[in-house]
Structure formats: structure tokens, C-alpha cells
Amino acid sequence: MFSQTVEYALRAIVLLAGDPDQPRTSEQIAKVTQVPHAYLSKVMKGLCDAGLVRSQRGIHGGFTILKRAHELTILEVVNAVEPIRRIRTCPLGISTHGMRLCPLHRRLDDALASVEKAFGDTTLAEVLADPNPSIPLCEFPPIRELTPGTTPPAAT
Amino acid sequence: MFSQTVEYALRAIVLLAGDPDQPRTSEQIAKVTQVPHAYLSKVMKGLCDAGLVRSQRGIHGGFTILKRAHELTILEVVNAVEPIRRIRTCPLGISTHGMRLCPLHRRLDDALASVEKAFGDTTLAEVLADPNPSIPLCEFPPIRELTPGTTPPAAT
Numbered sequence: 001m002f003s004q005t006v007e008y009a010l011r012a013i014v015l016l017a018g019d020p021d022q023p024r025t026s027e028q029i030a031k032v033t034q035v036p037h038a039y040l041s042k043v044m045k046g047l048c049d050a051g052l053v054r055s056q057r058g059i060h061g062g063f064t065i066l067k068r069a070h071e072l073t074i075l076e077v078v079n080a081v082e083p084i085r086r087i088r089t090c091p092l093g094i095s096t097h098g099m100r101l102c103p104l105h106r107r108l109d110d111a112l113a114s115v116e117k118a119f120g121d122t123t124l125a126e127v128l129a130d131p132n133p134s135i136p137l138c139e140f141p142p143i144r145e146l147t148p149g150t151t152p153p154a155a156t
Numbered sequence: 157m158f159s160q161t162v163e164y165a166l167r168a169i170v171l172l173a174g175d176p177d178q179p180r181t182s183e184q185i186a187k188v189t190q191v192p193h194a195y196l197s198k199v200m201k202g203l204c205d206a207g208l209v210r211s212q213r214g215i216h217g218g219f220t221i222l223k224r225a226h227e228l229t230i231l232e233v234v235n236a237v238e239p240i241r242r243i244r245t246c247p248l249g250i251s252t253h254g255m256r257l258c259p260l261h262r263r264l265d266d267a268l269a270s271v272e273k274a275f276g277d278t279t280l281a282e283v284l285a286d287p288n289p290s291i292p293l294c295e296f297p298p299i300r301e302l303t304p305g306t307t308p309p310a311a312t
Contacts, residue, residue: 011260
């Protein structure tokens with residue numbers, strides 16, 4: 001139900017949000033997120049176009065997240081690459097239905113609304129701070145091991 | 157988030173469930189559901205393969221629904237053509253995560269679970285009996301107008 005594009009965008013943004021002042025090259029992102037390079041380029045373009053991420057060229061360049069994790073919801077990331085399209089009017093164009101959806105489309109839209117709400121209510125900060133022993137993207141804690149000069153903390 | 161295939165399958169099954177003893181030709185289904193013929197064939201094959209619908213050749217042939225509306229949920233229809241794929245193990249194959257999803261995939265799977273539950277809890281009978289003035293698929297009440305010899309009730 002969620003596309004590969006959504007899954008990949010969330011992986012990339014979680015990586016960037018985990019260390020927001022550290023630019024990541026596309027090679028680094030591709031490696032940690034396990035996203036094929038060509039696909040990643042498309043995903044990162046979507047995130048840049050939506051103003052969630054900035055791309056900077058140069059030796060210290062890379063992708064940087066533009067919002068802090070507590071200001072950014074899962075929904076904003078999803079909508080940046082593949083917007084959740086609510087059903088606002090009858091998809092069959094039945095004129096007497098108009099904006100008064102029939103029970104079938106009412107149910108489908110209710111499901112979309114519940115996902116939209118759940119994702120809109122969850123910030124990346126909550127995802128990153130969740131006391132779940134499985135750290136997003138990582139075998140062991142440290143996304144930081146990508147940054148030269150830092151040592152990953154020991155796995156607990 | 158829901159594909160065209162899911163939308164079309166639900167339209168077709170709602171039509172068949174509305175008058176379960178009346179076989180419908182693919183031309184009739186295509187007309188009412190506004191689904192292109194080639195696409196409809198694929199969708200109906202999925203519904204037949206899943207055992208929800210039977211296809212019968214011949215002059216009085218057509219597609220017939222094999223379950224009564226109160227026995228058939230939206231979820232069964234969705235899963236017949238494009239199953240909701242829950243996230244059971246780490247999509248990145250991170251061995252320490254295994255079946256203990258990280259907070260990101262936990263949230264995604266929670267959203268899938270909520271849609272699965274909502275669709276699993278809703279039968280087609282409930283959709284058809286909903287006291288909503290917009291009748292699924294119809295400008296005015298009568299899907300029956302497709303059946304020779306019947307007269308559609310007046311619109312109210």
C-alpha cells in the first residue's frame with residue numbers, strides 16, 4: 001500500500017534527521033538506506049523540491065535536512081514524494097453524488113484519513129526517540145560511524 | 157494510496173453484490189463502473205481467481221458473485237487483487253531487528269494494520285445498506301435498470 005518511493009524517502013530522511021548538521025553524500029545515503037543510486041536520486045529530488053532537504057555541491061557538500069526532527073512529520077515526508085490523495089468528490093463523476101461520497105468511497109476516504117492523521121501526528125523526533133531496541137536503519141546504534149573521526153558507541 | 161486496480165475491483169464487486177443472482181456481462185460492468193474494458197478483464201480475473209466471482213459463458217452468462225454481501229468484506233476484495241502487505245520483518249534485512257521492527261517500520265505497519273482492520277470489519281452488505289443518500293455507482297438508485305424487464309424505481 002505504501003510505495004517503494006515512500007519507503008525510500010522515509011529511510012533517507014531518518015538518516016539525515018539523526019544527525020541534522022552533518023551533510024551526507026548520495027553514496028553514504030545509498031549505502032545506509034540500501035536504496036539503489038538511480039532511485040535515490042529521484043527520491044532526494046522530491047525531498048529537495050518539497051523544501052525538506054537541501055543539496056550542496058563541493059568537497060564538504062551533500063544533503064542536509066532543513067527542518068528539525070521535532071518539526072517534521074512522517075506525513076510531510078510522504079506527501080513530499082507521493083501525496084496521500086484523499087477522495088473529495090465522487091471518482092465516477094456522478095453528479096448527484098458530488099462531494100457527498102457514496103458509502104464505498106466514504107469508507108475508502110475514512111481509511112486514507114486515518115493514515116493521514118497517524119502520520120501527521122508522528123514527528124521524526126518521536127520515531128528517533130522511540131525506546132525501541134531496534135534503531136532505524138542500523139544494525140547497532142550508530143549512524144555516526146559514517147562521519148570520519150567519530151567512533152560508534154558500543155552496541156548495548 | 158489505493159491503486160486503480162483496488163478501486164475498480166470494489167466498483168465491480170459492489171455492482172455484483174447489489175443483485176447477486178443476476179449475472180452481468182463485462183460490457184454491463186464496464187458501463188456502470190466506468191472501467192476500461194481491458195483493465196476490467198484483468199480485475200475480474202483477479203476476483204475469479206480468488207473465488208469471489210464466477211464467470212459463465214453463454215447467452216445468459218456473465219459474472220456472478222459467489223458470496224453474499226454480508227459474508228464478504230472490503231478487505232477480501234482488496235486482498236483478491238492487491239493484497240495489503242503488512243511489514244513482518246525489517247525491510248532492510250537488518251539481522252538484529254528481525255521481527256522486532258524499528259520505530260519507523262512499526263509506525264508504517266501500524267497504519268497498514270488500521271486499514272486492514274477497518275476494511276476487515278466492513279462487509280459489502282454494510283456498504284450497500286448505508287443510509288447515505290448517494291448510492292454506490294448510481295446517479296439514481298437503480299442498478300436494476302440493466303436487467304431487461306425491470307423498471308428502475310423513481311429517484312427520491
